[in-house]
Amino acid sequence: MAKEKKFVEAITSMEDxxxxxxxxxxxxxxxxxxxxxxxxxxxxxxxYAIWENIQKxxxxxxxxTGVENVYMPLFIPESLLQKEKDHVEGFAPEVAWVTHGGLExxxxxxCVRPTSETLFCDFYAxxxxxxxxxxxxFNQWCSVVRWExxxxxxxxxxxxLWQEGHTAHATAKEAQERTEQMLNLYADFCxxxxxxxxxxxRKTDKEKFAGAEATYTIEAMMHDGKALQSGTSHNFGxxxxxxxxxxxTDKENHLQYVHxxxxxxxxxxxxxxxxxxxxxSGLVLPPRIAPxxxxxxxxxxxKEGILDKAREVRDMLKAADxxxxxxxxxxxxxxxFSEAEMRGIPVRVELGPKDIAAGQAVIVRRxxxxxQIVPLDGLAEKIRETLETMQxxxxxxxxxHMGSHIYEAADYxxxxxxxxxxxxxVKAMWxxxxxxxxxxxxxxxATSRCMxxxxxxxxxxxxxxxxxxxxxVYWGKAY
Amino acid sequence: MAKEKKFVEAITSMEDxxxxxxxxxxxxxxxxxxxxxxxxxxxxxxxYAIWENIQKxxxxxxxxTGVENVYMPLFIPESLLQKEKDHVEGFAPEVAWVTHGGLExxxxxxCVRPTSETLFCDFYAxxxxxxxxxxxxFNQWCSVVRWExxxxxxxxxxxxLWQEGHTAHATAKEAQERTEQMLNLYADFCxxxxxxxxxxxRKTDKEKFAGAEATYTIEAMMHDGKALQSGTSHNFGxxxxxxxxxxxTDKENHLQYVHxxxxxxxxxxxxxxxxxxxxxSGLVLPPRIAPxxxxxxxxxxxKEGILDKAREVRDMLKAADxxxxxxxxxxxxxxxFSEAEMRGIPVRVELGPKDIAAGQAVIVRRxxxxxQIVPLDGLAEKIRETLETMQxxxxxxxxxHMGSHIYEAADYxxxxxxxxxxxxxVKAMWxxxxxxxxxxxxxxxATSRCMxxxxxxxxxxxxxxxxxxxxxVYWGKAY
Numbered sequence: 001m002a003k004e005k006k007f008v009e010a011i012t013s014m015e016d017x018x019x020x021x022x023x024x025x026x027x028x029x030x031x032x033x034x035x036x037x038x039x040x041x042x043x044x045x046x047x048y049a050i051w052e053n054i055q056k057x058x059x060x061x062x063x064x065t066g067v068e069n070v071y072m073p074l075f076i077p078e079s080l081l082q083k084e085k086d087h088v089e090g091f092a093p094e095v096a097w098v099t100h101g102g103l104e105x106x107x108x109x110x111c112v113r114p115t116s117e118t119l120f121c122d123f124y125a126x127x128x129x130x131x132x133x134x135x136x137x138f139n140q141w142c143s144v145v146r147w148e149x150x151x152x153x154x155x156x157x158x159x160x161l162w163q164e165g166h167t168a169h170a171t172a173k174e175a176q177e178r179t180e181q182m183l184n185l186y187a188d189f190c191x192x193x194x195x196x197x198x199x200x201x202r203k204t205d206k207e208k209f210a211g212a213e214a215t216y217t218i219e220a221m222m223h224d225g226k227a228l229q230s231g232t233s234h235n236f237g238x239x240x241x242x243x244x245x246x247x248x249t250d251k252e253n254h255l256q257y258v259h260x261x262x263x264x265x266x267x268x269x270x271x272x273x274x275x276x277x278x279x280x281s282g283l284v285l286p287p288r289i290a291p292x293x294x295x296x297x298x299x300x301x302x303k304e305g306i307l308d309k310a311r312e313v314r315d316m317l318k319a320a321d322x323x324x325x326x327x328x329x330x331x332x333x334x335x336x337f338s339e340a341e342m343r344g345i346p347v348r349v350e351l352g353p354k355d356i357a358a359g360q361a362v363i364v365r366r367x368x369x370x371x372q373i374v375p376l377d378g379l380a381e382k383i384r385e386t387l388e389t390m391q392x393x394x395x396x397x398x399x400x401h402m403g404s405h406i407y408e409a410a411d412y413x414x415x416x417x418x419x420x421x422x423x424x425x426v427k428a429m430w431x432x433x434x435x436x437x438x439x440x441x442x443x444x445x446a447t448s449r450c451m452x453x454x455x456x457x458x459x460x461x462x463x464x465x466x467x468x469x470x471x472x473v474y475w476g477k478a479y
Numbered sequence: 480m481a482k483e484k485k486f487v488e489a490i491t492s493m494e495d496x497x498x499x500x501x502x503x504x505x506x507x508x509x510x511x512x513x514x515x516x517x518x519x520x521x522x523x524x525x526x527y528a529i530w531e532n533i534q535k536x537x538x539x540x541x542x543x544t545g546v547e548n549v550y551m552p553l554f555i556p557e558s559l560l561q562k563e564k565d566h567v568e569g570f571a572p573e574v575a576w577v578t579h580g581g582l583e584x585x586x587x588x589x590c591v592r593p594t595s596e597t598l599f600c601d602f603y604a605x606x607x608x609x610x611x612x613x614x615x616x617f618n619q620w621c622s623v624v625r626w627e628x629x630x631x632x633x634x635x636x637x638x639x640l641w642q643e644g645h646t647a648h649a650t651a652k653e654a655q656e657r658t659e660q661m662l663n664l665y666a667d668f669c670x671x672x673x674x675x676x677x678x679x680x681r682k683t684d685k686e687k688f689a690g691a692e693a694t695y696t697i698e699a700m701m702h703d704g705k706a707l708q709s710g711t712s713h714n715f716g717x718x719x720x721x722x723x724x725x726x727x728t729d730k731e732n733h734l735q736y737v738h739x740x741x742x743x744x745x746x747x748x749x750x751x752x753x754x755x756x757x758x759x760s761g762l763v764l765p766p767r768i769a770p771x772x773x774x775x776x777x778x779x780x781x782k783e784g785i786l787d788k789a790r791e792v793r794d795m796l797k798a799a800d801x802x803x804x805x806x807x808x809x810x811x812x813x814x815x816f817s818e819a820e821m822r823g824i825p826v827r828v829e830l831g832p833k834d835i836a837a838g839q840a841v842i843v844r845r846x847x848x849x850x851q852i853v854p855l856d857g858l859a860e861k862i863r864e865t866l867e868t869m870q871x872x873x874x875x876x877x878x879x880h881m882g883s884h885i886y887e888a889a890d891y892x893x894x895x896x897x898x899x900x901x902x903x904x905v906k907a908m909w910x911x912x913x914x915x916x917x918x919x920x921x922x923x924x925a926t927s928r929c930m931x932x933x934x935x936x937x938x939x940x941x942x943x944x945x946x947x948x949x950x951x952v953y954w955g956k957a958y
Contacts, residue, residue, distance in 0.1 A: 036559055036601050037589065047615070048548045073519035074591070074622055074638050075575075082514055096554075098591065101626035101637075102572050110516065110860040112553070112577065112591070122481050122515050132808075138524070143553055147580035158580075159553050296706035329611075371630070 011342075013280045024392040025274055026153045028285040039151040039158035043267070046343060049291030050270050051161060055141060057193050057289075058265065061185055062110050067137045067165060072119040074142075075110035080118045084243040087117060090210020094146045095128050096158075112145040117211065117236075117262055120166035121244035128258060130249050131170055135178075139165040143478040154271035155228070155479050162266035168246065168258040172237065172277065175259035179235040183216040186231035189389030195286040196220050196267065196393040197277050198230060199425075199474055206434045209262075213237035219449045219474065221402040222275035227449045227478040230272050233263035252379040271479070277367075283344030284367050286394050288385035294324040294383060295340040299333050299352030306359040309356050313349065313376065319382035320385075340365060346390055347383055365390055367397075403431025406474075415475075419444040423440050429469035431462035440464055440475065449474040490821075492759045497703040504753055505632045505850040508762040508822050517639035518630040522746070525822060528770030532641060534620060536672050536768075537642065537744065540664055546644060547617045554589035559597045563722040566596060569689020572946035573625045575637075576649040578795050581821030591624040596690065596715075596741055599645035600723035605739060610729050614657075618644040618948040624694040633750035634707070634958050636760055640747035647725065651716065654738035658714040661742040662695040665710035675750065675755050676881050677709060678904075678953055680835050685913045687915045688741075690768055692716035698953065700881040704902025706928045706957040709751050712742035750958070755877050756846075762823030763846050765873055766866035773803040773862060774819040775934075778812050778831030788835050792828065792855065799859035801866075820845060825869055826862055844869055846876075885953075889938040895956075899925040904955040908948035910941035919954065928953040 011024035024034055031047030059069070075098060082088045095111040113413045123169065125135060151157045166184060169175045183200060190196045198218035208215035209455065212234035220230045237389030241247070241257040250256050270464055277284040287293050300309040310326045317324040327336045333350070340348050350362040360380060364371050367390055374382045411416035418426050430436060430448070437448050451471045462469050490503035505511055510526030524531065538548070545941035554577060561567045574590035581867050591883060592598065602616060613680035620642050630636045645660060648654045667673045691713040699709045720726070720736035729735050748835050756763040759806040766772050773796055777789040789805045796803040806815045812829070840858060841848050846869055853861045884903030888894035909915060909927070915929050930950045941948050 033602065033606065035552050035598070036556055037552045040554060042552070042598075042602050043550040045547035045549055048550055051550075052548065068524035069531065070524055071522040071527055071530075071622075071640060073514050073516040073521070074624065075516045077515055094588075096577045097579075098575045100576040101576045102574065119514065119521075123512065123521050127512065128719075143550075145553065147567075161550060369689060398796045405557075415858050 003408060011280070012281065014223065014278070021278075022271075022275060024154070024199045025278050025282050025342075025477070029272075031270065031283075032153045032197045039148060041157055041159075043161075046291070050273070050289060051267055053289050053291060054265075054269055055163075057190060059141075061189060062139055062146070062163075062165065062194060065137070065181065065185070067139045069137045069140060071140055071142070072113075072116050072123065074113055076113055076116075076118055077108050077110055079108060080122055081111055083118060083121075084211050084240055087211035087240075090114065091146075094148065096145050096147055096459045113142075114144055114146045115262075115264070116140065116142075116144075117163055117240060118159075118244075120262075121240050121260075123416075123479075124168050124258065124260075125181065125244045128168060128246055128248050131147060131251055133169060134170045134248060135174065136256065136420060137165075137169040138167065139163055152271075154267050154274075160267050162264050164264045167261045168241075169260070170248065170250065170256070170258065172259045175235055175237070175261050179214070179216060179233045179261045180259070181231040183218065183231070186233065186263070186265060187218045188219065189217060190230060190269075190272075190394065193286070193288045193389055194273055194276075194435075195288075195398060196230070196272060196343065197395065197399040198451050199450060201452035203232075203363055203450055203473065204430075204434070204437060204448045204473070207310060207438050207448060211236060211239060213239060217450050219476075220276060220406060221425065221476075222272070222479070223278070223401070224275070225405050225476070226473075227425065227476040228268070228272050228275065229449075230269060231263070231265040232467050236260040236262065237401040238422070277394055278344070281338070282342035284394070285344035285346060287346040287391045290323065290344065290346050292323055292325050292343075292345050293387060294322055294347045294349060295336075295345045296324065296326045296349045296351060297340065298326065298328065299330065299355075300351055303353055306351070306353060306356070310351050313361065313379065315420065317380050317383065320384070322380060322383060346387055347385075349379075362457055368392055408456075408458050410462055412463055413461050415440075416444055419446045419475070420476070425449065425474045427456060427472055427474060428463035429458050429459055429461060430471055431465055432470035432474045433462075433467070436462055436464035444479050446475045448477050449478065489849065490759070490761065493702065493757070498759075500759070501750075501754060502632070504757050504761050504821075505587075510699060510749065510753075510762075511632045516637075518627060520632055520636055520638075522640075525770070526749060529752070529764070530746055532768050532770060533744075533748055533814070534642070534652055537668060538620075539874075541644065544616070544660065544664070546618045549617045550618060550619055550621070551592075551595050551602065553592055555592055555595075555597055556587050556589055557585060558688055559601055560590055562597060562600075563686055563690050563719055564720075566690035569837055570625075572592065573627065575624050584882075592621075593623055593625045594743070595619065595623075595643055596719060596739075597723075599741075600719050600739075601726045603647050603737065603739075604723045606725050607647060607725055610730055613649045613727060613737065614653065615645060615647040616644075616657075617646065618642055631750075631958075633746050633753075639745050639747070641743050643741060643743045646740045647720075649727065649729065649735070649737065649928070651738045654714055654716070654740050658693070658695060658712045658740045661740070662697065662710070662712040665712065665742070665744060665860070666697045669697060669699065669709060669748075669751075670874065672767045673755075673767065673878060674767075674870055674876040675709070675751060676874065678929060678931050680931035680953065682711075682929055683909075683913070683916060683927045683952070685916050686927060688713045689717060690718060692718060696929050698955075699751050699755060700884060700955075701751070701958070703754070703759070704850055704884050704904075704955070706904065706953075706955040706958065707747070707754065708743040708928075709748060709749050710742070711766060713740060715739040715741065736739050747820070756873055757823070758909065761821035763873070764825060766824035766825040766870045769802065769823065770801055771804050771822075771824050772866060773826045773828060774815075774824045775803065775805045775828045775830060776815045776819065777805065777807065777811055778829055778834075780807065782832055785830070785832060785835070789830050792830060792840065792858065794864065796859050799863070801859060801862060825866055826934060828858075828862075846873055887935075888942055891942055893941050894919075895923055898925045898954070898956070903942050904928065904953045906935060906951055907942035907954060908935055908937050908940060909952045910944055910946040911949035912944065912946075915941055915943035925954045925956050928957065930953050
């Protein structure tokens with residue numbers, strides 16, 4: 001085994017250089033490739049299949065809450081983007097502009113959507129007349145473009161895939177409920193499917209979405225202790241409705257503005273999966289999201305009957321609704337083991353002549369390498385159990401990691417020292433003044449991640465300025 | 480009933496003005512809305528749900544043949560687009576150009592992909608080294624942009640949704656087989672799922688894809704007798720491979736160029752469904768593709784127990800895997816009937832106090848209005864049968880319509896007269912010279928639709944010039 005390992009080029013160890021480790025995993029697990037377009041990626045089959053599973057599961061959960069999918073244009077006329085003041089200020093500096101269609105210059109330039117609030121508002125202004133037309137609970141799956149200066153696969157790229165939900169409601173209360181409902185849906189999805197614990201909370205005004213009244217976020221902790229904003233849900237109040245004149249007639253025949261929300265998750269989640277669960281052998285995929293859950297690796301496959309048996313076992317596992325493949329390539333078993341590990345496949349099944357003679361197989365968990373010898377009769381059931389245990393263990397491990405990397409600071413010296421020395425988040429009180437956020441960022445590079453729904457009392461005073469505290473905030477360095 | 484109909488605004492009758500009928504249906508069935516971006520559409524929930532079903536079914540069929548999904552960038556650098564001479568000539572005049580990213584002008588302008596051959600080739604040139612890397616069987620679901628001058632919903636718009644498959648093979652034979660395999664997959668899908676008969680054949684050189692060695696097509700006949708190209712599959716030979724230098728080392732260690740294909744289907748199919756199956760009451764959706772297959776319409780729903788029973792029946796049908804909704808809005812039953820008809824819902828279930836007392840329901844087929852009184856016990860089974868019969872009948876009806884609108888012409892006078900007087904296709908012989916295609920188009924506006932795989936012998940000579948014939952061609956006016 002150890003000898004065979006050399007066949008797979010080693011990746012940088014995460015302890016030596018986490019950023020390089022990440023880049024190596026993304027590349028060696030064949031999730032993406034660079035393209036000729038700077039800052040844009042090719043998402044390869046192994047990466048895209050993860051995204052398809054994320055889509056399938058999220059889409060199902062959206063639809064259960066009454067959401068319907070639609071598709072809005074890729075382009076936004078400049079005049080439309082400019083209708084909401086804060087929104088255009090936030091996005092105009094980072095959009096791509098189309099100036100020519102075919103051989104002709106355009107009369108008005110179009111930006112490639114960085115997000116589609118303006119298009120949905122433009123549509124709602126026409127589609128919403130009466131209280132009977134509400135709520136509108138729309139979502140779209142698409143790509144968006146933001147002209148970022150520095151990019152990293154999945155985490156920050158000039159084009160990325162996402163979903164963006166946009167809803168319009170009759171009342172402020174309904175909009176607030178939907179905003180929270182979708183944030184909780186995101187959090188549940190991350191915890192239940194991606195085995196990734198998150199902190200749910202509200203962004204400070206400094207960190208909120210351009211044009212939002214309030215932004216809610218889920219923040220996950222990566223293995224290096226840094227934060228990754230993994231999903232956001234915005235309450236727009238009636239700000240966009242006033243800018244776009246989206247009004248409806250209520251039951252008493254009065255004209256009212258609608259209240260709106262939007263919420264999004266993106267291929268960034270794939271980056272989160274890598275950085276929460278990965279190890280020095282590569283990717284580790286939570287079983288519920290893994291495109292291939294089981295890789296069967298035949299031993300001495302040149303011998304008669306081995307490959308046939310491997311395929312028979314595959315068909316048996318497939319019939320039990322497991323996502324399974326046989327690696328029947330002409331590589332050595334050791335090479336195949338390393339490859340399956342690099343790709344994060346949750347369980348590998350080793351099947352050789354002796355196993356077959358004994359009516360058994362060896363199954364190995366990706367996360368902790370635990371090996372079991374299991375009778376072929378009942379293999380599917382045993383693998384299903386193993387996958388369920390692994391899913392649960394991965395979540396618990398990530399939760400324990402997060403828990404052991406959260407600190408408290410009541411004074412600024414302690415705060416700075418922790419941020420400087422210990423990877424992770426710091427819970428500390430805040431006065432509510434943006435000036436303190438700016439100072440903390442300048443002094444430590446940490447930013448306010450969120451004001452969590454679950455507020456603890458660390459002290460009475462702002463950790464930075466000493467004035468009376470208004471909220472407890474999670475602070476951390478972020479991707 | 481007749482009295483209630485007035486509640487739904489009438490649509491133009493297809494006999495009076497087919498184009499206006501189409502536009503009315505698209506709008507009134509709530510499939511799309513116009514957007515503020517000229518030539519780009521908003522696809523509304525009822526339209527997008529059809530596309531989702533098309534995607535689900537096609538994607539499953541693709542994957543069964545070994546195809547994997549990927550995602551390539553939205554943008555193509557100008558220099559990349561220019562690498563294949565014919566391809567750039569075909570597409571450069573109709574692409575949208577991005578010239579600025581954020582506040583900076585780009586060093587090289589980027590076009591928004593009109594199709595992604597160049598991006599896949601650029602990727603394959605890096606990813607393919609050895610015969611072990613072949614075949615590559617990739618597909619992507621995305622939107623593409625072509626700066627069309629005149630646009631029509633679903634049929635021709637500046638942005639549309641589609642899938643584009645791109646494969647690379649070791650041999651010319653394999654590429655040809657894949658080209659035909661995907662064309663046949665498309666044809667089977669149209670016939671089995673969309674209940675839409677198609678003619679399978681090869682495009683003439685004049686009509687083939689820019690850069691292809693050969694283009695294969697499926698051509699469907701709309702209700703007005705015009706042709707709609709509904710899917711194409713291209714064999715590129717090694718043309719792109721040479722332009723992009725995509726080479727692999729074969730088993731004998733020789734460098735070889737790959738052979739490539741591409742194939743695509745788009746939201747245009749939704750236009751085809753409308754124009755093949757629709758009638759003067761609106762859309763008629765084939766049951767297999769209908770997002771809602773059954774609409775339950777309660778009668779006298781204000782009476783106690785009616786709505787409860789309707790929901791109970793809905794849950795029963797849902798449990799039997801039917802896609803079903805209850806229309807519990809406060810509109811009148813007549814209005815609801817008309818709306819369900821306009822939206823093309825295959826079966827409506829009427830359920831009133833008398834029905835409930837008698838333990839029965841009235842079911843009405845959308846396509847022929849056939850009414851049946853059915854016991855509630857066994858309703859799901861009866862509806863399933865009805866949907867299956869309807870699916871089959873719709874296909875047979877469309878096939879009979881196409882069959883009765885195909886003519887033969889052995890001489891040019893007859894040819895011109897048929898094209899002029901009779902909607903439909905004309906089978907006629909062709910010498911193989913583009914000059915005759917041009918003359919026919921000029922004289923009649925008809926174009927060569929395809930050289931069908933099933934060749935008939937109409938005469939020995941070209942219908943246009945009288946020289947010896949090389950192939951039988953279907954001619955027709957087209958969307």
